Amino acid sequence: MSKLTGAQIIVEALKREGVEVIFGYPGGQAIPIFDALYDSPEIRVILTRHEQAAVHAADGYARTTGKPGVCLVTSGPGATNTITGLATANFDSVPVICLCGQVPTTMIGIDAFQEADITGMANSVTKHNYLVHKIEELAETIKNSFFIANTGRPGAVLIDIPKDVSVNKYEFNYDFEVNIRGYKPHIEGHLNQIKKAVQLIEAAERPVAIVGGGAIISGASDEIIEFISKCDIPVTATLNGLGCVAFDSPYFLGMHGMHGTIQANKAIQQSDLIIALGSRFDDRATGKLSTFAPNAKIIHMDIDSASISKNVEVKVPVVGDLKNILKQMLPLLNQKKNEKWMSIITELKAVKHEILRDQKRLTSIEVMEVLNSKVDSNTIIATDVGQHQMWTALYYNFMKPRTLLTSGGLGTMGYGFPAAIGAQLVNTDKPVVCITGDGSFQMNIQELATAVIERLPVIIVIMNNGYLGMVRQWQDLFFDKRYSSTCLMNCDHRDKECNGDYNSCMKFIPDFVKVAEAYSAKGFRVTNKLQLSEAFDKAFANRSGPFIIDIITEREENVWPMVPAGASLDEIMRGGTVS
Amino acid sequence: MRYILSLIVENKHGVLAKVAQVVTGRGYNISTLTVGPSERADTSRMIITFDSDEKIIEQIIKQMNKLVDVIKIFLIDDNEKVERELLLVRISRKKDNEESIERIVKIFRGKIVDVTMKSFVIEITGASRKIDSFVENIKSYGIQDLMRTGPLALPRFDMRTNTKEQIK
Numbered sequence: 001m002s003k004l005t006g007a008q009i010i011v012e013a014l015k016r017e018g019v020e021v022i023f024g025y026p027g028g029q030a031i032p033i034f035d036a037l038y039d040s041p042e043i044r045v046i047l048t049r050h051e052q053a054a055v056h057a058a059d060g061y062a063r064t065t066g067k068p069g070v071c072l073v074t075s076g077p078g079a080t081n082t083i084t085g086l087a088t089a090n091f092d093s094v095p096v097i098c099l100c101g102q103v104p105t106t107m108i109g110i111d112a113f114q115e116a117d118i119t120g121m122a123n124s125v126t127k128h129n130y131l132v133h134k135i136e137e138l139a140e141t142i143k144n145s146f147f148i149a150n151t152g153r154p155g156a157v158l159i160d161i162p163k164d165v166s167v168n169k170y171e172f173n174y175d176f177e178v179n180i181r182g183y184k185p186h187i188e189g190h191l192n193q194i195k196k197a198v199q200l201i202e203a204a205e206r207p208v209a210i211v212g213g214g215a216i217i218s219g220a221s222d223e224i225i226e227f228i229s230k231c232d233i234p235v236t237a238t239l240n241g242l243g244c245v246a247f248d249s250p251y252f253l254g255m256h257g258m259h260g261t262i263q264a265n266k267a268i269q270q271s272d273l274i275i276a277l278g279s280r281f282d283d284r285a286t287g288k289l290s291t292f293a294p295n296a297k298i299i300h301m302d303i304d305s306a307s308i309s310k311n312v313e314v315k316v317p318v319v320g321d322l323k324n325i326l327k328q329m330l331p332l333l334n335q336k337k338n339e340k341w342m343s344i345i346t347e348l349k350a351v352k353h354e355i356l357r358d359q360k361r362l363t364s365i366e367v368m369e370v371l372n373s374k375v376d377s378n379t380i381i382a383t384d385v386g387q388h389q390m391w392t393a394l395y396y397n398f399m400k401p402r403t404l405l406t407s408g409g410l411g412t413m414g415y416g417f418p419a420a421i422g423a424q425l426v427n428t429d430k431p432v433v434c435i436t437g438d439g440s441f442q443m444n445i446q447e448l449a450t451a452v453i454e455r456l457p458v459i460i461v462i463m464n465n466g467y468l469g470m471v472r473q474w475q476d477l478f479f480d481k482r483y484s485s486t487c488l489m490n491c492d493h494r495d496k497e498c499n500g501d502y503n504s505c506m507k508f509i510p511d512f513v514k515v516a517e518a519y520s521a522k523g524f525r526v527t528n529k530l531q532l533s534e535a536f537d538k539a540f541a542n543r544s545g546p547f548i549i550d551i552i553t554e555r556e557e558n559v560w561p562m563v564p565a566g567a568s569l570d571e572i573m574r575g576g577t578v579s
Numbered sequence: 580m581r582y583i584l585s586l587i588v589e590n591k592h593g594v595l596a597k598v599a600q601v602v603t604g605r606g607y608n609i610s611t612l613t614v615g616p617s618e619r620a621d622t623s624r625m626i627i628t629f630d631s632d633e634k635i636i637e638q639i640i641k642q643m644n645k646l647v648d649v650i651k652i653f654l655i656d657d658n659e660k661v662e663r664e665l666l667l668v669r670i671s672r673k674k675d676n677e678e679s680i681e682r683i684v685k686i687f688r689g690k691i692v693d694v695t696m697k698s699f700v701i702e703i704t705g706a707s708r709k710i711d712s713f714v715e716n717i718k719s720y721g722i723q724d725l726m727r728t729g730p731l732a733l734p735r736f737d738m739r740t741n742t743k744e745q746i747k
Contacts (some may be wrong), residue, residue, distance in 0.1 A: 119593055120596060123600040123604075128646075128647040129595065181650050182588075182647050182650040182651075183647045304645070305641055306641035306644070309634075490649060
């Protein structure tokens, strides 16, 4: 058998894993690996403009395909720049493989140029990580990494590869079974537990199902729809569970939690049984734990046993892959009608919160309504983090799983655009829309270059209110309108209070249309509904590169409804007026 | 309450850091930690004790169990275990305290392993509670330096059937 360099081994292993694209940024210790990729047309290498964006792009690729996304960076700052991306992916259980160059093994520990203890730093933001000491371990490490990243509860795996490992030579062998003695994920649900769950479900009068990100990862959407229809169970979603059940299903209540719909939160609070399907009872989803669903027993189906009884006390846990569990459970369940409960749900749905319309500037609902009228069910939505993210969750009509890319757990501003790039690369036939804010977009704005060069027709919808809107909303509600460091327009807010005279401030900072031009992308500014519709038409017709729609929106619109942090899901603020 | 966790881990680079990270990253505190070789060259055994409550211990076990390099983890049953800890302590030697120190050491079946003009070094092994009690007794004689290993512990029965898959 002929010998390959470590770098060639990496490339061969990636090919065997079916990797078609790598997001990367080169540097000294990674040059040998990039060099080997230069000879491998099977793997497309996308040069991002920042390592963090490379990880987010790999993340976006993984969330839309279910396959691990791969990124490749150099040692030191290249590696440390991936930390936010890895934490984002790992928090939301996204399979990402991050290959890092490292200084040669002989130089580790001497504070060499661009040396960083990246495995040490990555411990708390990865599912697992490796430092490859010898070329003999390289192929097995890569194979194990792919297995770990995309089985059980998926997550991020980092592989740190010293330069001597990538230039040394060794025989390449990839024909072996993965066998990691400390890692044997549960797949099947325990039958006795499933039977206990069935009993509770059949006895329940006011059941509510909660679908989380795990439902989408597991591909359990069909089984969930069969389950809720069979037993007449209303269903709510966490942020990352959106799309699992179509928005127009009679059972669907929308998202629950801090910015959940009124009907979802009320239904949870009134229920006598919560069936959590791949969700982990995040604090933003439960509100105050001691008053969460006070009369409900809880069934928790999850692949991660550590998620069970971590935050809420669970009556019946079922550990395993959700799709498998539901397949095992469905034949055991009798058909059931919950007419009384469903009629209560219908009443709950009639309660409305404030929806702002017909202001001087466009409002969130007006933007989302026009967008909803232009998209099809295959459209992939990526968001950043903040008000626009919650408006997307509340108002966008999600139809299918894997059509929402959003940083739910970590809440990473700057995630949306690079994730959209990763998604668009592999979903060439689908429109990809990044809904963002003027704050978030600037956190990875440099990726316009990547999108232009790769001719990716990502549509960037900036809901531009000149504020870090979500923080401003909290300052409005809980800090006496003291808008400390949240205005993105005003230059001298330290010295005087903002008098609302925005004309004295910068008009655009930056002018996103000019930014688009500077990157040879298209940009369009929108200030009214007519322009909005026109802009979306142009954007969806355009397939040659990124298209920015800079929408000047109402400056101080708040996201309603809202359950304040630490409050019970009952304590819903609906805004100034109830319409 | 004190909980004793026994871990079999891969004898590899970075494993101790990963185990420690799980504890510190979630705001828990390790009371004692002992790491050493096990019956196999490619694995190590860790005994970690926590002063904690049941809910937190359950979370710690689950989170540690998720570590790929942790092969097996179990809680050692306080009633069905053999436990040993080693103490080394240097105590000031004075004319009037020699006899009583020797007597206490004898009662606790310890040894005086080194003597200088000014000090004794005493070695005691036993369950942690015994060592606590020895320290309590010897405190008034003037402890110069004290070092405890933290307990080693083995269950009285073979736990080998208790593999990772079965512990939830």
